[in-house]
Structure formats: structure tokens, C-alpha cells
Amino acid sequence: MDVSFVQEDRYTFRIPRKGKMRVGAVFFASKRILAHLESEDYASLVQLMNVATLPGVVEPALAMPDIHWGYGFPIGGVAAFDPEAGGVVSPGGVGFDINCGVRLLASGLERRDLEPRKAWLADRLYERVPAGVGSKRRDVKLNRRSLARVLEEGAGWVVRQGWGEPDDLEFIESGGRLEGADPGRVSERAYERGLPQLGTLGSGNHFLEVQYVEQVYDPEAAAAFGLHQDQVTVLIHTGSRGLGHQVCQDHVQKFLQVAPKYGIELVDRQLAAAPIESPEGRAYLGAMAAAANYAFANRQLITHYVREAFEAAGFAPREHALRVVYDLAHNNAKFESHAGRRVLVHRKGATRAFGPGAPDLPPAYASVGQPVLVPGDMGRYSYVLVGTEGAMEKSFGSSCHGAGRVLSRTRSKKQVKGRDLVRELAAAGIELRATSRRTVAEEAPEAYKDVAEVVKVVEGAGIGRRVARLRPLVAVKG
DNA sequence: ATGTTC
Numbered sequence: 001m002d003v004s005f006v007q008e009d010r011y012t013f014r015i016p017r018k019g020k021m022r023v024g025a026v027f028f029a030s031k032r033i034l035a036h037l038e039s040e041d042y043a044s045l046v047q048l049m050n051v052a053t054l055p056g057v058v059e060p061a062l063a064m065p066d067i068h069w070g071y072g073f074p075i076g077g078v079a080a081f082d083p084e085a086g087g088v089v090s091p092g093g094v095g096f097d098i099n100c101g102v103r104l105l106a107s108g109l110e111r112r113d114l115e116p117r118k119a120w121l122a123d124r125l126y127e128r129v130p131a132g133v134g135s136k137r138r139d140v141k142l143n144r145r146s147l148a149r150v151l152e153e154g155a156g157w158v159v160r161q162g163w164g165e166p167d168d169l170e171f172i173e174s175g176g177r178l179e180g181a182d183p184g185r186v187s188e189r190a191y192e193r194g195l196p197q198l199g200t201l202g203s204g205n206h207f208l209e210v211q212y213v214e215q216v217y218d219p220e221a222a223a224a225f226g227l228h229q230d231q232v233t234v235l236i237h238t239g240s241r242g243l244g245h246q247v248c249q250d251h252v253q254k255f256l257q258v259a260p261k262y263g264i265e266l267v268d269r270q271l272a273a274a275p276i277e278s279p280e281g282r283a284y285l286g287a288m289a290a291a292a293n294y295a296f297a298n299r300q301l302i303t304h305y306v307r308e309a310f311e312a313a314g315f316a317p318r319e320h321a322l323r324v325v326y327d328l329a330h331n332n333a334k335f336e337s338h339a340g341r342r343v344l345v346h347r348k349g350a351t352r353a354f355g356p357g358a359p360d361l362p363p364a365y366a367s368v369g370q371p372v373l374v375p376g377d378m379g380r381y382s383y384v385l386v387g388t389e390g391a392m393e394k395s396f397g398s399s400c401h402g403a404g405r406v407l408s409r410t411r412s413k414k415q416v417k418g419r420d421l422v423r424e425l426a427a428a429g430i431e432l433r434a435t436s437r438r439t440v441a442e443e444a445p446e447a448y449k450d451v452a453e454v455v456k457v458v459e460g461a462g463i464g465r466r467v468a469r470l471r472p473l474v475a476v477k478g
Numbered sequence: 479a480t481g482t483t484c
Contacts, residue, residue: 071479095479096479096480097479097480100479133480133481133482134480134481134482189484193480193481202479202480203479203480203482204479204480204482205479206479239479240479241479241480242480242481244479244480245479245480246480248479248480249480249484331479
């Protein structure tokens with residue numbers, strides 16, 4: 001398919017409606033990102049146009065500057081659907097790792113307090129947070145009934161078991177619990193996969209990092225988030241593990257069966273969708289919210305073990321003082337109000353970025369906007385941004401979620417063959433602990449775009465503003 | 479992303 005677009009301003013490009021598109025599309029890019037898309041990842045722009053063909057889609061279908069090719073919908077995609085106009089829900093618009101997201105913890109420690117105990121802390125974290133494909137915990141005894149409660153209650157269930165502080169919940173998107181969860185719509189196989197995995201990191205781009213605040217760009221917002229120069233922070237990136245994956249798989253299969261019944265023409269089978277107001281659509285949304293709650297609970301339980309690891313590394317609770325700055329997801333579909341309409345916003349590899357005065361913000365952040373956490377790669381840095389009015393106006397209150405790959409996993413492995421990345425990173429002051437050499441090779445810093453470039457576009461387009469940059473000291477990978 | 483080809 002031919003992608004023709006017009007440049008609206010420095011970082012904004014519009015693909016006018018044509019062919020089977022019901023609405024136009026918009027993506028945000030710099031000259032460099034655009035050149036990369038045109039030469040290496042044209043298919044992701046075609047996927048963006050495909051999204052614009054789905055019933056009930058609200059103008060425009062969007063992609064953030066970290067757009068890359070994904071299952072059906074592009075990663076970095078944002079699309080809103082109107083339930084009253086026959087709008088659909090699509091598992092491919094949420095992603096396989098339902099409610100995958102990032103949680104930032106701020107500590108009471110300074111970089112100099114940590115430096116002498118960095119390697120020791122890395123070992124303690126690696127012991128307490130299982131990582132890798134199929135990783136399991138043996139010390140958390142869930143049964144089918146308690147897992148159903150996790151699926152209903154999310155992070156709150158974990159806190160009520162004593163694994164966390166009630167205050168933690170205030171600083172999670174949606175309070176750490178999506179409404180409408182229906183554990184009865186989660187298959188037995190998904191339960192089986194989820195039972196041993198709560199409190200585990202997983203593999204791929206998931207990670208646990210200890211960092212320090214290297215630079216503050218916006219002192220006022222940083223102060224509101226409780227962040228300052230040289231402060232030690234922790235960033236946790238993981239999702240709903242095998243349970244969410246199974247939920248996605250189950251419902252894609254179901255949607256493909258029923259697609260003819262609803263007369264939904266799919267330009268790509270991977271766009272499998274059902275009306276929001278249909279039994280199948282509601283079933284997926286109930287299961288998706290349940291899997292989302294599992295992801296919130298997972299990040300909460302990992303937080304508990306991170307606190308334990310800091311204590312085992314010799315930092316008393318009062319000293320490490322680990323507190324949740326924010327926890328936000330980048331793979332889900334949520335009902336929100338935009339321009340006076342209640343719509344279902346799909347964000348796949350895109351984060352909510354609500355500006356000042358928006359609903360669901362903790363009182364401490366209400367006047368500044370919500371934190372937006374943008375992980376980079378393990379060798380460089382990550383960003384904390386803040387949501388803006390511009391995001392509310394232009395992107396259904398959304399922004400980017402990360403750097404985005406430039407090399408495929410295969411190409412990355414080839415490129416780093418023979419190198420010892422663990423040693424290279426150690427020489428750069430980063431203690432890496434990982435279960436798999438392969439994952440480390442796939443996740444090499446050069447496999448990712450420079451996240452600073454993505455963030456520059458976000459800020460230039462007005463859909464987020466830089467607050468602080470975080471530099472890694474310790475990384476745990478699957 | 480994923481018991482990395484139920």
C-alpha cells in the first residue's frame with residue numbers, strides 16, 4: 001500500500017483518509033525517525049492506515065514517535081473507538097502483554113550512598129526477583145481462588161497481604177485496578193500459566209533497574225514527583241506474563257470465528273475485532289481488565305521484593321525509603337472521555353499522558369500533570385516526562401512509551417556476537433545480572449533508538465514535557 | 479511479549 005502523508009508542522013505528519021480508511025491518521029516523527037520508517041519500517045505506517053479502517057474509529061488514528069511494526073496494530077499506536085458508532089475492541093490494539101507497564105520508585109538514597117554496595121545490591125535483587133522466560137516464584141502460594149481475587153482487585157490485593165503500603169496504591173494509574181474485570185472470562189489455561197508467575201519479571205525488554213537522577217529539566221514538576229539530582233531510583237518494567245498472553249491468544253481466536261457474524265471487514269487478519277457492545281467484545285474487555293489487574297499486582301509484588309533486596313543490601317527501610325512515584329501501563333484499552341465523547345482508547349506501546357487537572361491523578365500531581373515514564377535502553381538512560389494539555393488535545397491524552405528498536409532481535413544478536421556486554425556495561429558503571437546471554441545480546445543498547453530522539457519529538461509536538469533523565473547503575477534482565 | 483512452534 002502507498003503511504004502518502006503531509007507534514008503539518010516540524011514533528012507532525014498526517015495521512016489523509018483514502019481507500020478503506022474511515023478516518024485520517026497522524027504520526028509524530030523527526031527527520032531522522034521518518035527516514036528510518038521510510039527505509040526500514042514502512043510496514044508500521046501501513047499498519048497505522050489499517051487501524052483507520054476499523055468500524056467506529058474516531059479521528060484520527062495515531063502513532064507515537066517510537067512506532068514500530070507489531071501484531072496487527074503498530075507498537076506506539078493509539079486509537080479511540082466510539083461504542084455508540086459501532087466501535088470495536090481489538091486484542092491486537094492492546095498487545096499480547098496486557099497492561100505491560102513501568103513503575104518508578106524513588107528512594108531516600110543518594111548516588112554516593114549506593115556506589116560502594118552496587119554489586120552486592122545487584123546480587124540481592126537478582127536473587128529475589130525471578131527473571132527469564134517461564135520464571136516462577138516458589139515462595140508465593142497462590143491457588144485458583146486467590147488468583148481470582150488478584151484478577152478482581154489488582155495491586156490492592158497484594159498490599160492487603162502485607163506486601164506493600166496502602167500509600168503505594170494512590171500512585172498507580174487507575175489505583176492499580178481496572179474496573180469491569182471478569183475473572184470468569186479468563187481461561188483455565190491462563191489461570192495455570194498465571195499461578196506460579198506473580199512477582200516475576202519475565203524476559204525480552206522487561207527489566208529491573210536501579211538508577212540515579214542524572215539531570216533535572218523541570219524543577220517544579222520534579223519537586224512535585226519527589227525527584228532531585230543524584231537521587232537513587234528504581235524502574236520496574238514488566239506485565240501480565242503468561243496469563244495476559246494466554247488471554248490475548250484465546251480472544252483473538254474467538255474474534256476471528258465471529259468476525260463474519262458482525263460483518264467486520266478485516267484488511268489484515270491480525271486486526272481481529274468485535275463490537276465493544278457485543279458478547280464477545282464484553283468478554284474480552286472483562287478478561288483484559290482481569291489480566292491488567294494481574295500486571296498491576298505483579299509490579300506491586302516485585303516492589304515488595306525490591307524493598308527486601310535493599311534491606312538485605314544493608315539499607316534499613318527508613319534509609320532506602322522506597323516510595324512509588326508512579327505506575328503506568330502502555331498496553332491496554334480504557335474508557336475515557338475525550339472532547340465530550342466516551343470512547344475506548346487503545347494504547348499499544350503508548351502511555352497515558354494526562355495533563356494538569358485531568359481525572360484520575362493523585363492530588364499531589366493534579367496541578368502539574370501525570371508522570372510519564374519512558375524507558376530507554378540499559379546502557380544509556382530513561383526519561384521522566386509530564387503529561388500536557390497538548391496531549392489532551394492532540395493524542396487522546398497519550399505519549400510515547402520507550403525508545404523502539406532499530407535492530408531486529410536476530411540482527412542485534414549477530415552484531416554483538418563475540419562481545420562481552422556484561423563486562424562492557426560494568427566498565428561503564430552498570431552492574432548487569434541476566435539469566436540469558438541471548439536476551440542480553442538481543443537487548444544491547446545499539447538495538448534501540450536513542451530515546452532522547454523520541455523524547456525530543458514528543459516535547460516538540462507538545463504531547464509531553466521533559467522532567468528528568470535517569471542513568472542506570474544496576475540492571476536485572478531475563 | 480510468550481512454557482520463544484498448542
